[in-house]
Amino acid sequence: MVKIITPHEAVQFFSNNQTIMIGGFLNCGVPELVIDELIKTSLSGFTLISNDTGEAYKNRGKLICTGKIKKAIVSHIGTNSETVRLYNEGKIEVDLQPQGSLAERIRADGAGLGGILTPVGIGTEIEKGKQKIMVNNKQYLLETPLHADIALVYATYADKFGNLAFHGSTRNFNVLMPMAADVVIVEAEHLIDEPLSPDEVVVPGIFVDYLIDGGANGAD
Amino acid sequence: MELTKEQTHELIARRVAQEFCDGDVVTLGIGLPTKAVSYLPENINIIVQSENGVLGVGTYQDETTSDVHITNAGGVGVTINPGGCCVDSLMSFAMMRGGHIDVTVLGALQVDAEGNLANWCIPGKFTPGMGGAMDLVVGTKRLIVAMEHTAKGAPKILKKCTLPLTAAHKVNMIITEKAVFEILPRGLVLREISPYSSLEDIRLTTDADFEVELR
Numbered sequence: 001m002v003k004i005i006t007p008h009e010a011v012q013f014f015s016n017n018q019t020i021m022i023g024g025f026l027n028c029g030v031p032e033l034v035i036d037e038l039i040k041t042s043l044s045g046f047t048l049i050s051n052d053t054g055e056a057y058k059n060r061g062k063l064i065c066t067g068k069i070k071k072a073i074v075s076h077i078g079t080n081s082e083t084v085r086l087y088n089e090g091k092i093e094v095d096l097q098p099q100g101s102l103a104e105r106i107r108a109d110g111a112g113l114g115g116i117l118t119p120v121g122i123g124t125e126i127e128k129g130k131q132k133i134m135v136n137n138k139q140y141l142l143e144t145p146l147h148a149d150i151a152l153v154y155a156t157y158a159d160k161f162g163n164l165a166f167h168g169s170t171r172n173f174n175v176l177m178p179m180a181a182d183v184v185i186v187e188a189e190h191l192i193d194e195p196l197s198p199d200e201v202v203v204p205g206i207f208v209d210y211l212i213d214g215g216a217n218g219a220d
Numbered sequence: 221m222e223l224t225k226e227q228t229h230e231l232i233a234r235r236v237a238q239e240f241c242d243g244d245v246v247t248l249g250i251g252l253p254t255k256a257v258s259y260l261p262e263n264i265n266i267i268v269q270s271e272n273g274v275l276g277v278g279t280y281q282d283e284t285t286s287d288v289h290i291t292n293a294g295g296v297g298v299t300i301n302p303g304g305c306c307v308d309s310l311m312s313f314a315m316m317r318g319g320h321i322d323v324t325v326l327g328a329l330q331v332d333a334e335g336n337l338a339n340w341c342i343p344g345k346f347t348p349g350m351g352g353a354m355d356l357v358v359g360t361k362r363l364i365v366a367m368e369h370t371a372k373g374a375p376k377i378l379k380k381c382t383l384p385l386t387a388a389h390k391v392n393m394i395i396t397e398k399a400v401f402e403i404l405p406r407g408l409v410l411r412e413i414s415p416y417s418s419l420e421d422i423r424l425t426t427d428a429d430f431e432v433e434l435r
Contacts (some may be wrong), residue, residue, distance in 0.1 A: 025272040025309075026295035028288070051309070052351075078348025079295070087347065096340075096347070099271065100313030100355030107310055120317065120358045123336075123388030156289065168289030168306055169273050175308035202308075 002162035004191070004211045007033035013150055013183050013210075014038060017045040017070070021106065021146075021177040022060050023153035025051050026079060029170030030059040031154045031187035033212055039066045047071040049106070049148055051099060051173050056082040064092070073146070075099035098126060101143050103176060109145035110179020110207075116143050151181030155203070158188030159196045162205030171202065178207035189214040223416055228368060228397045231414065234259040235395050236325055236366045240266050244322040245315075247271065247356055250294040253325035253366050267304070269321060271352035273312045276304020293352070313352065317359040324360035326353060330381045331365045333408040333428040335391040338383035350386060357387040369396035369417075375427040377401070377408070398422050401430060411435050 011034070014020070024030030039062050048069045053076075054061040063069050065082045071093040077083040086092040097105070104116045117140035121127050131142040153174040155164035164186060166174065178184045184207055191213040223231065233255035240246060240260065245267045248254045257268060268277040270292045277292055278299035279285075285299045290306075292298045300306070307315075315321060330338040337357060340350035357363050370376060377394060394401040398417035402409045408430035413419060419432065 025293075026291070028272065028291045028295065052349075074349065076349035076351040084347070088344075094347075094349075096349045098350055098354035099309065099352040100317055103309040103313055118317065120355045122358075124354065124385045126354065166306070168287060169270075169291055170289050171273055171306060171308040173309050176310055 002160065002205055002208050002211055004160070004213065007037045007187075007212055010034045010185050010210065010212060011037050011041060013185070014041075014043055016043055017047075018149040019047040019049065019147070021049045021148040021151040021153075021173070021181055023050075023151075023172060023174035023177050024054070024060065025169070025172040026054060027058060028168075029154045029166070029172055029174055030054065031152050031185075032059045033187050033214065034152055034185060035059055035062055038068065039063065044068050045070045047073065049073045049102075049146055051102070052076040053080040053083040056080050071095065073097060073102070075102050102146075103173065105143050105146040106173070106180045107176050108143075109147045110176060113145065115145055117141070118143055146180065148177070148181040150183045150185065151177040152185050153177050153187070155186050155188045157190045157192055157196060158186055158208075158211050159192050159194065159205070160211075161195060162186070162208030162211060163196045163201040164188070164203035164205075164208065165196055165200045166202055175203055178203055183210070184208050185210045185212065187212045187214050189216045191217060223397060229255060231397050231416070232366050232368075232395055235400065236364060237261065239364060239393070239395075240264055240323060243267070245269055245320065247316065247321050247324045247360070249326040249353070252327055254292075254294075256325060256366070269312070269315060270298075271312055271316070271356065273307045273309060274298065274300060274304065275307065275315070276301040278304070313355050316352070316356045319359050319361065321356070321360045323362045323364065324356050325364045325366050326357070328365045328367050328376065329371075330376055330378055330383050331367075331391055331394055332378045332381045333403065333430070334380070335389045335403040336381045337363070337365060337386045337391050338381045339386050341384045343384065353386050357390045362392050363390050364393045364395060365391050366395045369398040370425050375425055378427045379429065398425065407431065409433050
């Protein structure tokens, strides 16, 4: 059953050197409350799996700027000047992934697949060290699944069954990461009393472990 | 006549806009390529896809349409046109990789006569990352590179890219403030010369060899 917790209580699930997935695309659809709690702790050494590292000193970017992240597996770092600086100084490991491959690798893990075959990256640096497989005379790269200890995601609406729904372009990686982690924590902007209509549910509650009330309903 | 940066970009964006057909599903890179939608010819309507998960991107938001939860891939607030929708990153990239995008327009650091494109990394200097660019170029039906012809005077259209590639053999057309090139299996072909340039000027500022077959 899904449990409602506070951002502070969420910190207990984190420990040094974990792999954590965080949803969001730049500043859109990003969970922020638990990040604000995490930066108050002495925890560090995390591997971050996310679309990007946001902007310096904003949401996910705060984890970079406070030295919490040892390695970032992301598609883009250019919007966060601190990630770029730390990377250039060799103080953070950055594993850049084509965005679509990153998304599919997360889904592969969540969907019980051994990986995905993609033409993306053939003939580029991305193919280095990866197995190439021919299917119907076309070459593909084998991209392996990505799993996390914790997925921290945003939802616009959550009901108390953990079902999630989204507004606008906030779906991004928030929809897939809950499938691919041991512990799934959702920051719901609106935590609603009534169950979402079955037709509205985008992420089924069975993927969700903990809900945090984002407080947009003033329900605290 | 010397064009300002703004005029240069407008010239390129206007020419890019001529390449769209009514009903095309189009993805535009951040910056210059995105400006092309401002110059669509009359009676041409396109569906703009944004990699962060918006199909049918409309205009930039104003006070009446402000909504922090709807942005384009550059993080800027946009509206969604009637008939548009929002999708997750899996669906967004399925559209790209799966061949459902008609035209993609991207900027480039370098592009070469073999249709190779480099736009995500200058080793040791500048590594913003590829974002969605690699997926985009692999699946799109047509790939147009829209960029300034040179960078600080140095050619960007090369015999062979020297920077890490975004994709190999994918570029179909290059549009700059000086010229329009097509990239065919036999190589680079000059199709148009801008009123602000000349064949001599293009030869001087293009590293790659090209045939001249003006339209």
